Amino acid sequence: MEETADASGGPHPLARIPRLLSLPVPRDPRLTLVALSFIACCLLEPRPSRADTLAEIRARGRLIYGGDMEGGGPYVYPDPNDPREVAGFEVELMDALGRELGVKAEFSQGPWDRLLEVLRAGRIDLVINGYEWTEARARDFLATRPYYTYQLQLMARRDGPIGSWQDLGASKPGGGSWRVGVLNSSAADTFADESGGPHVEVVRFDGGTDAMRAVENGQIDATLQDLPTVLFYRGRYPTLKLAGPPVGKGDYVIYVRRGDEPLRDALDRGLGRLIDSGELRWIYERHGLWNDAQRALSDGTGAKSQASRMPRPEGLELLWRYRSRLLAAAWVTIVLSVTSMPLAMALGLLIALGRMYGPRPLRRLLAAYVELLRGTPLMLQLFVLFYLLKLPVWVAGIGGLAINYSAYEAEIYRAGLQAIPAGQMEAALALGMSRQLALRRVIVPQAVRIVIPPVTNDFIALFKDTSVCSVITLVELTKQYSILGNSTGGWLEFALATSLLYLAMSLPLSWFSRWSERRWEASGAKGGAPA
């Protein structure tokens, strides 16, 4: 979508750069260089359009709207009758809106909690995907009048103790908090966070259905979701019930980029006509979504009238306000990596030794293990451990990373072991050592120093791969970035801060690697080579 990229300067992210530059920059020139190149990358990001997007849409004849069809029923989901197409009430709404604007509406897939970033980058014209109106979003984007009034519905197990949202106000029998699953950055997330009280722990999921499955598994106590989602998926989770009446209430709106007032106004006019003609009601009724709450839509009391002009904190002030959240997430990242990597290294060594010196059936088995784990995505492995095997979240996270990386470490060790000349094993055997003793005293210590650099490299890679653990609800640094970016709109600040945190955590690893290589080099001369 090159057409939306415009070179003219705007006050938007550029204005924030000078303030961001006053971040404490480490004295190491390499670090500064990395940070500066990152800022440069941010500058290259296409800025909000200053051209008339509406005119562009009309010229190209297509209106591109962003949504996420993953667990997206009844909003937008793969059409069961024609899987190449999308279905859902928002799809029908956009088709109707497209007709109002005289263009064809076209769906574009994106991760739900990043849709506004995709919009900001100019890759889509608007976001419509159950995005409720919030003050933070309305500051950075333009919102249309509401097209649906949602309510939040609590779901819990039929055989469980939870009867309604009010039940969560009391402490949990047997101690601990009620664990309530929500879709990350959704209205339910905000509602549960703000109204949940002291006994509620919010667990964030990437997809609404993941949370329902977790309730079914007993991994969390309940899930709070937008009513349409609950109505659409309840049939799939027969062990779950709707716990009590809906709580909370808010408006779904369509977001467009700031500066796209003509587009917003055209959409508002189109929505108005669809509401007045009853076409919108007809769409909702077909999906079983019409209720009395929707009557207020025709008031046209658009959320835009409430749009706040209050400045939000920016730059360092914003980061400082959320520092504890960022640091807590960084801590999760650290714990995940420093526990899983040693496990992966130990496991990998055993696998490599088994593959090289074990009996033939074991060798075959281990080869299959390595291929299986290298050949399938880490995310799927975590998914299996958490949702299918129902392991506790930390066990699944640390275990999943360790098992996945053990396959890679095993191959590194194998290469390291093979690099040791055959004469070393022969000399050890000829001295009367058993094969096992020869490996332990002669072969492995030599292989270890060969593999230090590639293993450290993998450690740094694992470090960043911990972000995949967000699919099993662990809020690590990348997830926290997404959460904070969503709730505050401070994408740029948090992106920079998150990157710097990752760097700050991975550079010591590189230093450790170089230090340990030197130490291994020197150790023999000092007369104490560790084995």
Added chain:
Amino acid sequence: MIEVNDLVKRYGTLEVLRGVTLSVDPGEVAAIIGPSGSGKSTFLRCLNGLETFQGGTVTIDGLHWGVETPTSARGRILRAVRGRVGMVFQSFNLFPHRTVLQNVTEAPIHVLRLDPDQAEARARRLLDRVGLADRLHAMPRHLSGGQQQRVAIARVLAMEPRAILFDEPTSALDPRMTAEVLAVMADLARDGLTMIVVTHAMRFARQVAHTVHVFGDGRVIESGPPAQIFEEPHEEATRLLLSEVQAA
């Protein structure tokens, strides 16, 4: 001390040893000479189980095994043999991550379960004997080839072997370093150590060995005292080999 009977070794269809019969008495120094590819090294490596063989038997210091010996028993026998018979390699094969001293104490501590102090005392004595008392804490890569090979000999001696197999110990060395190593070996021979030496160093074979075995094409062509082998060889092949060596 060492009895080898009709040893046959094949790599697939390639016959490397075609029935080697040979014996070495206690205290005897046996030199094995022969052209490249005649099976000398393979023969030596069969004696301590670094190579398997397809026919014949080996008896070393009362330990006997052959092709019929079951795998489990053979493993046990070979460990015992390796504990009594050391081996010195052409490429030294010192442990590069250990110091000179550690190379020599490694096996006594971990195989013989010797007390570390005792093992170190023994190592210092042996390294002194091979002339490396001043390089105890050097890493192998900082030593010359001749020094490395002398450490390797000390490493084998530290196991107090009944016999030592030398696999072309000086082939990777220049003449000066060769002389250093051969001097140490001659010293061991004087002490009455049983040795089998696969070598191209004819002068050593002639001066130090008690018996010389000439290998050719996977067989022992001729055996005898050095004087006979070098002065009046019975076999044409031996004569040819010696003339080639002298020409080179």
